[in-house]
Amino acid sequence: MTDTPEQALEQAALAGIHCLRIPTPFAVGRVNCYLLQDDPLTLIDTGPNSGKALDELQQQLAQHGHSIDDLELVILTHQHIDHVGLVEIIVQHSGAEVAALGLAAERLANFGEDAEREDRFAVELMLRNGIPEEVAHALQTVSRSFRGWGARAQVTRPLEDGQAMPFSNRVLQALHRPGHSPSDTVFWDAERRILIAADHLIAHISSNPLITQPLDGSPERTQALVTYIASLQKTREMPAEIVLSGHGEPIVDHVALIDDRLAKHERRKEKIYRLIAERPHTGYEIAQALWGNVAVTQAFLTLSEVIGHADLLVNEGRVRELDDGEVIHYEATG
Numbered sequence: 001m002t003d004t005p006e007q008a009l010e011q012a013a014l015a016g017i018h019c020l021r022i023p024t025p026f027a028v029g030r031v032n033c034y035l036l037q038d039d040p041l042t043l044i045d046t047g048p049n050s051g052k053a054l055d056e057l058q059q060q061l062a063q064h065g066h067s068i069d070d071l072e073l074v075i076l077t078h079q080h081i082d083h084v085g086l087v088e089i090i091v092q093h094s095g096a097e098v099a100a101l102g103l104a105a106e107r108l109a110n111f112g113e114d115a116e117r118e119d120r121f122a123v124e125l126m127l128r129n130g131i132p133e134e135v136a137h138a139l140q141t142v143s144r145s146f147r148g149w150g151a152r153a154q155v156t157r158p159l160e161d162g163q164a165m166p167f168s169n170r171v172l173q174a175l176h177r178p179g180h181s182p183s184d185t186v187f188w189d190a191e192r193r194i195l196i197a198a199d200h201l202i203a204h205i206s207s208n209p210l211i212t213q214p215l216d217g218s219p220e221r222t223q224a225l226v227t228y229i230a231s232l233q234k235t236r237e238m239p240a241e242i243v244l245s246g247h248g249e250p251i252v253d254h255v256a257l258i259d260d261r262l263a264k265h266e267r268r269k270e271k272i273y274r275l276i277a278e279r280p281h282t283g284y285e286i287a288q289a290l291w292g293n294v295a296v297t298q299a300f301l302t303l304s305e306v307i308g309h310a311d312l313l314v315n316e317g318r319v320r321e322l323d324d325g326e327v328i329h330y331e332a333t334g
């Protein structure tokens with residue numbers, strides 16, 4: 001039995017999976033990368049593109065008797081820069097192959113242009129949902145300043161949903177679990193019942209279902225929370241004993257955690273419905289009613305959160321979007 005996060009880490013280490021905690025400059029703190037001591041020698045996620053992250057990665061690999069040069073495979077769990085930033089440098093040193101969801105390969109390869117496009121999309125979305133122009137543009141500036149922590153990644157092993165990845169001592173199954181980002185992929189060791197879930201499920205924070213452009217390049221936005229809830233329900237059904245996350249401690253009871261998250265979303269959805277039922281609201285007005293005047297850096301996160309719940313209500317037929325050509329208001333249908 002695995003009762004505590006400490007035991008989970010020990011058990012993972014016995015299975016040759018070592019958690020490396022790499023520093024990031026972001027509010028989320030350290031990112032968990034995983035060294036998989038198997039053949040091929042594999043690193044799951046890399047940490048951000050910074051000298052400090054690279055130094056710590058080298059040091060922590062050395063504690064397990066390896067260096068960056070030894071890595072043969074890098075697996076990327078999703079497109080966020082705290083997870084992929086060092087990939088280019090690692091490949092230059094090691095010549096490692098890079099595995100990631102095939103659907104995300106083009107975006108990972110065109111990181112700079114893609115980030116610029118995503119920022120423009122976010123500004124447009126914020127303005128359409130009533131966020132003041134100065135806030136939207138300030139956020140774009142912040143996002144640009146973060147870009148140096150990312151890097152392009154050339155995916156040499158594109159993965160499909162459900163694909164089995166054989167190693168000498170195990171098989172990992174890649175499973176697409178979009179929601180937190182459209183490329184979220186989890187890796188399932190069915191024999192050991194270990195799920196490497198990255199940011200799909202995190203013990204101490206609710207994974208933000210960020211609204212983005214879809215991976216296929218179509219102009220429609222994602223229904224990130226709707227997608228995320230469907231992904232959580234799939235993960236809930238898995239007989240996992242240990243879930244290894246992209247931040248914080250391992251999860252030893254993923255069903256209880258997921259039930260808790262689903263209940264929280266349900267409560268938030270009803271709270272948002274009550275606001276909309278009083279009178280039509282923009283996404284920004286709802287965010288302000290729920291959280292007050294949040295920091296600029298939080299504006300997009302909170303808006304994503306609001307729109308995600310409004311999507312649920314729209315899909316249920318209880319709310320509709322009123323578009324006056326400039327701003328979208330949500331109004332109750334009943």
Ligand SMILES: [Zn+2]
Nearest residue numbers: 078080181199
């Ligand atoms: Zn992430």
